[in-house]
Amino acid sequence: MREVDYNTIVDAVARLCMEANYFLGDDVVKVLKQALEKEESETGKDVLGQLLENAEIARTEKIPICQDCGFAVVFLEMGEDTHVKGNIISAINDGVKKGYTEGYLRKSIVSDPVKGKNTGDNTPAIVHTTIVPGDKIKITVAPKGGGSENMSEVKMMKPADGIEGVKNFVIDRVTRSSSNPCPPTVIGVGIGGTFEYVAFLAKKALLRDIGQRNPDPFYADVERELLEKINNLGIGPMGLGGRTTALDVFIEVHPRHIASFPVAVNTNCHAARHKTIVI
Ligand code: SF4
Incomplete structure (x- = not known):
């Protein structure tokens, strides 16, 4: 059984929250550029150019691509031969808290859907967990805008x-x-x-x-x-x-x-x- 430290998860999730919000994927940037070449509408071209410029500013200045930094949706694939020292869901939430706070990302979560107020740190995350063979832990953070x-x-x-x-x-x-x-x-x-x-x-x-x-x-x-x-x-x-x-x-x-x-x-x-x- 492989042991993984609690803070390894916290730090990894914090980094993923920031990187996901700052760095648009290469695949998305590439297809936006292709769309710019093909788009027939002048207004459409103009908008696509602005979206690419926005993504580039976000990447170079490490600021969010969008003001809505999203609900932290996390896909967790947990190797059955791995043990985290502590509760992994707590570690993920601590990572979200760290990432959204240190990364100056907008906090968008209210504690109760009807009566709630902002939790102040973008927690709790939505965590989808799958148990898989092996001793690795795969974590994907997918911030989702409202x-x-x-x-x-x-x-x-x-x-x-x-x-x-x-x-x-x-x-x-x-x-x-x-x-x-x-x-x-x-x-x-x-x-x-x-x-x-x-x-x-x-x-x-x-x-x-x-x-x-x-x-x-x-x-x-x-x-x-x-x-x-x-x-x-x-x-x-x-x-x-x-x-x-x-x-x-x-x-x-x-x-x-x-x-x-x-x-x-x-x-x-x-x-x-x-x-x-x-x-
Ligand atoms: S849908 Fe929300 S997160 Fe996405 S670009 Fe629009 S405002 Fe930003």
């Missing part, structure tokens, strides 16, 4: 709705979202599982690098088709018109009950942030 999260939805569809029903739901969701999630967006789609699990699938889908297709050719084709259809909607960068409405669409699937067909859309904004460490 504007794009609010444009997400779960729908309990009928099995007979099939893949065409899924496509119609995704397109309808993106159309209704319009400029609200700060496009160009990344669209995560979950299909299958249960009511709560399908939302997790849609969130997990957002962790993929831009351009990384579903390994099943059937779903890879649906991802391509949806991306093309979304970019033909004309919403454009920040909703001001153009062909760059989404940067990618990712689908994650899971077995389902014979009577159920859950589908979820989780929307991410142009500040599609996530950083990972393996300890």
